[in-house]
Amino acid sequence: MTEEIHITQRSRIAAELDFYEQLKAALVAHGEWKFRLAKGIDVGCLGLEPEKIRVDNQCVFGQWLYSDKTQPYRNNSHYEKVRQLHAEFHKEAANVVVLCHEGHTHEAKRALDSRYADISKRLAEAIDTWLKDITKKGIQNQQEEQQSTSNLEISRYARYGLCIGILSGFGFVFLSLFLIFWQNSWDVNFQNLIQAHVLNWAQWVVDCAPFVLGSVGYFLGRYFGINKTESIRLEKVVKQRTAELLANQKEMKLIRDNLNEGVFFLDRERKIGSQFSPVLKEIFEQTELSGFTLLEVFRGRIDETTAQELAGYLDLMFDKTHSETMLSSLNPFNPLVLPEVAGLDEKILRVLFKRIINENGSIEGLLGIASDITKQVKAEREAERQRELAKRQMELIGQILETGPQMLLLFRQQTDSALKQVATLLEQASEEKEMGILIDEIYRHIHTIKGSASLLKLKDIAHAAHVYEEELTKLKQKKDISTLDFLPLSIKQGNLMKQIEEFEKLIERIQQFQISEKQSAREEDLLLELVRRAVEAAAQETNKELLFTASGFEVVQIPTHYFEPLRAILIQFVRNSAAHGIETPEEREAQQKPRQGQITLTVDALENDYRLVYSDDGRGIDPEKVKTRAVERNLLTAEDAQKLTTQEIYKLLFKPGFSTAQETNMTAGRGVGLDIVLEEVKKLGGKLTLRSTVGKGSEFIITLPKAA
Amino acid sequence: MKETELKHFVDSTLQYFQHATGSPATLGVPYVKKNDDDLYCDFTGIIGISGSRRGAIYVCVPLPMLQELAKIVTGLNEVPADAVRDMVGELANTIAGNATRSFERNFQISVPIIFEGKPKSVSIQLETPVFVLPSQWKGYQFSVIVGISD
Numbered sequence: 001m002t003e004e005i006h007i008t009q010r011s012r013i014a015a016e017l018d019f020y021e022q023l024k025a026a027l028v029a030h031g032e033w034k035f036r037l038a039k040g041i042d043v044g045c046l047g048l049e050p051e052k053i054r055v056d057n058q059c060v061f062g063q064w065l066y067s068d069k070t071q072p073y074r075n076n077s078h079y080e081k082v083r084q085l086h087a088e089f090h091k092e093a094a095n096v097v098v099l100c101h102e103g104h105t106h107e108a109k110r111a112l113d114s115r116y117a118d119i120s121k122r123l124a125e126a127i128d129t130w131l132k133d134i135t136k137k138g139i140q141n142q143q144e145e146q147q148s149t150s151n152l153e154i155s156r157y158a159r160y161g162l163c164i165g166i167l168s169g170f171g172f173v174f175l176s177l178f179l180i181f182w183q184n185s186w187d188v189n190f191q192n193l194i195q196a197h198v199l200n201w202a203q204w205v206v207d208c209a210p211f212v213l214g215s216v217g218y219f220l221g222r223y224f225g226i227n228k229t230e231s232i233r234l235e236k237v238v239k240q241r242t243a244e245l246l247a248n249q250k251e252m253k254l255i256r257d258n259l260n261e262g263v264f265f266l267d268r269e270r271k272i273g274s275q276f277s278p279v280l281k282e283i284f285e286q287t288e289l290s291g292f293t294l295l296e297v298f299r300g301r302i303d304e305t306t307a308q309e310l311a312g313y314l315d316l317m318f319d320k321t322h323s324e325t326m327l328s329s330l331n332p333f334n335p336l337v338l339p340e341v342a343g344l345d346e347k348i349l350r351v352l353f354k355r356i357i358n359e360n361g362s363i364e365g366l367l368g369i370a371s372d373i374t375k376q377v378k379a380e381r382e383a384e385r386q387r388e389l390a391k392r393q394m395e396l397i398g399q400i401l402e403t404g405p406q407m408l409l410l411f412r413q414q415t416d417s418a419l420k421q422v423a424t425l426l427e428q429a430s431e432e433k434e435m436g437i438l439i440d441e442i443y444r445h446i447h448t449i450k451g452s453a454s455l456l457k458l459k460d461i462a463h464a465a466h467v468y469e470e471e472l473t474k475l476k477q478k479k480d481i482s483t484l485d486f487l488p489l490s491i492k493q494g495n496l497m498k499q500i501e502e503f504e505k506l507i508e509r510i511q512q513f514q515i516s517e518k519q520s521a522r523e524e525d526l527l528l529e530l531v532r533r534a535v536e537a538a539a540q541e542t543n544k545e546l547l548f549t550a551s552g553f554e555v556v557q558i559p560t561h562y563f564e565p566l567r568a569i570l571i572q573f574v575r576n577s578a579a580h581g582i583e584t585p586e587e588r589e590a591q592q593k594p595r596q597g598q599i600t601l602t603v604d605a606l607e608n609d610y611r612l613v614y615s616d617d618g619r620g621i622d623p624e625k626v627k628t629r630a631v632e633r634n635l636l637t638a639e640d641a642q643k644l645t646t647q648e649i650y651k652l653l654f655k656p657g658f659s660t661a662q663e664t665n666m667t668a669g670r671g672v673g674l675d676i677v678l679e680e681v682k683k684l685g686g687k688l689t690l691r692s693t694v695g696k697g698s699e700f701i702i703t704l705p706k707a708a
Numbered sequence: 709m710k711e712t713e714l715k716h717f718v719d720s721t722l723q724y725f726q727h728a729t730g731s732p733a734t735l736g737v738p739y740v741k742k743n744d745d746d747l748y749c750d751f752t753g754i755i756g757i758s759g760s761r762r763g764a765i766y767v768c769v770p771l772p773m774l775q776e777l778a779k780i781v782t783g784l785n786e787v788p789a790d791a792v793r794d795m796v797g798e799l800a801n802t803i804a805g806n807a808t809r810s811f812e813r814n815f816q817i818s819v820p821i822i823f824e825g826k827p828k829s830v831s832i833q834l835e836t837p838v839f840v841l842p843s844q845w846k847g848y849q850f851s852v853i854v855g856i857s858d
Contacts, residue, residue: 340810422740423739426737426739427737429736429737483734484715486737486739487711487715487718490739490740491709494709494740497740497742497836497837498837501742
């Protein structure tokens with residue numbers, strides 16, 4: 001019965017929730033309509049159809065309003081009011097659109113602001129009232145549900161009480177009748193018996209027993225019912241609270257077990273509590289933690305001084321007179337370095353503490369949060385080391401560059417020899433030999449290294465040699481020197497050797513850099529390769545056979561800054577040769593020339609200049625053709641053309657806009673080419689000379705100054 | 709290389725001879741050399757180190773000592789030549805293994821490589837500075853050579 005009520009109420013709540021959502025959506029949607037209409041009026045309400053707008057069951061809310069879902073609410077006053085206002089709203093909206101379509105924009109706007117606005121407002125208010133009612137009912141329903149459950153329980157027990165009371169009363173009456181009948185049956189007839197019974201007032205009292213006991217039973221049942229209901233309620237509360245508690249505990253465990261940090265409680269005796277995140281064992285590298293103090297946990301990993309410092313800090317943390325914030329800045333656990341011991345690597349921890357204050361205001365314990373920051377600290381150390389190394393190397397490079405190569409060579413020879421002699425001295429040493437003498441000899445060699453390094457301002461090497469010297473002095477002062485005493489000396493010597501090696505590696509790198517610089521001077525090879533490729537491309541483009549040869553570049557080193565302009569100039573020459581100069585293989589054969597057109601490039605160094613000669617063995621430059629083209633191009637008149645010398649005619653080729661190719665293509669220029677070449681050469685401070693013999697070929701001579 | 713680390717190599721060497729043969733070895737005067745300096749011995753057992761530390765450990769032993777050691781360790785009067793040769797690898801492995809146990813553990817040690825004569829072409833390079841721990845056992849001279857980066 002109770003369960004049925006629950007189901008009914010739940011489904012009602014669910015339905016009302018849907019209702020609530022629909023009403024909310026309607027409130028928003030119908031509010032937006034004003035905006036749509038106002039905007040629509042400005043453009044003649046295009047796209048708005050009054051007949052469709054007029055019907056109130058086509059919009060989403062309307063569809064819902066007339067659907068089966070609203071069936072249970074049809075008698076509801078809210079429903080009827082909202083339905084009517086919704087229908088009126090659609091009518092008014094349609095009227096506005098009609099006015100708009102008829103061109104009565106002004107009237108449409110007025111209707112929108114008056115009638116439409118009014119109905120829209122009323123609809124919104126009706127929906128809002130309904131919404132509020134649903135919300136209020138929702139709360140009432142919950143209360144009613146709880147109340148009805150309790151009432152049901154109480155009335156159930158009261159009914160039980162009533163039934164039991166009445167039954168016991170009747171039982172009592174029958175029992176008394178039976179007893180009377182049994183006592184008098186053998187000497188009194190039945191009529192007398194009844195008479196006696198009726199006249200006996202006490203018997204009447206007995207007859208009332210069912211009613212009296214029934215009433216008592218009812219009230220007792222009701223009372224019991226109330227108690228039972230209360231006990232059920234309390235039981236429910238307890239169950240609910242227990243479930244909440246278990247859920248909380250589960251959550252806490254999940255959180256605790258998945259923490260990356262070791263969270264623990266430290267009691268007043270500085271002992272770790274029983275509850276801590278499992279990762280703490282890993283962080284502290286201990287399997288047992290509960291009941292142990294932190295000093296016990298770190299025993300063997302920290303020295304006495306550190307232990308005292310940590311204990312002192314914890315004492316201060318338990319002393320309320322000291323500010324927690326101030327103490328956090330003095331925390332010796334942040335960081336706590338656990339040095340490397342046999343079988344265990346160095347570990348760096350950070351343990352932060354927070355006081356836990358109880359209701360009396362005193363410190364109950366400390367909440368500890370431990371994390372392993374070894375990787376982080378080591379990464380920082382490494383980064384710092386790298387920075388330091390880079391800085392040192394830069395200083396060293398500066399020193400190397402300041403020092404002449406001869407001095408460097410001398411220093412390297414000296415250190416190498418000194419270290420080898422030290423190694424030999426130690427290698428040949430034996431315990432029988434006078435150690436003092438041996439140490440003195442080593443000292444002299446190391447001192448030489450230190451002196452030379454200081455002279456060359458090689459600070460690190462000088463420092464390492466100095467440290468080595470100090471170790472030697474310490475060793476010499478020892479009375480009984482054993483071979484084991486040489487171990488620290490070896491380490492210092494190792495450091496010195498490492499410094500020297502680092503220095504030598506740097507020198508090597510500088511030398512390699514210089515070599516690669518020299519190698520880059522061989523960029524002329526790259527230049528020639530580019531020209532060669534240009535020749536191949538031009539040959540393919542023009543269907544000619546071309547052969548490129550270069551000479552002089554092995555001997556003459558042209559400064560690298562000439563390469564880029566030269567590359568552009570030479571490629572232009574190649575294009576000209578392929579397009580204009582070199583004949584087709586057939587033409588060449590007919591002229592008794594080899595099928596392959598020859599393109600050559602030579603370089604030589606003059607006293608003040610470099611001279612590059614580019615030549616081809618093509619048809620050469622015909623001055624007459626050049627003149628004709630120049631006249632065609634309006635570069636000069638026919639009359640003037642006749643007066644020009646050959647050199648002057650050649651100069652026409654370098655004028656902007658001149659091109660003798662019959663057709664422009666990828667290889668032959670579009671009138672740009674030689675003019676740019678000339679300009680480039682001039683920019684470089686050089687000269688360009690052209691020589692040509694018809695039928696034999698052309699030659700471009702570029703002269704570039706040595707001192708650019 | 710730290711002093712404590714170098715000391716582990718000394719201890720490991722001395723302990724090996726004490727425990728395996730009952731005859732103690734003694735340490736001579738240690739010295740330092742560069743990694744390209746010449747090294748010569750009859751047999752060399754090499755253990756390579758890779759990972760966060762790089763370099764190698766060489767154990768350089770004369771043949772007669774190796775034969776003597778092989779006899780004691782195996783209990784045989786005549787030890788086959790192969791077993792004698794393997795002895796130097798075993799020696800290098802034990803010394804290096806015990807000594808590096810205390811090192812930070814993010815590095816690997818190789819299986820022993822045995823070399824007869826001058827181990828010039830061995831690709832496992834000692835890192836400068838190379839610490840030579842000359843030692844003596846039963847009058848034989850041998851060396852443990854350690855060249856591991858920091």
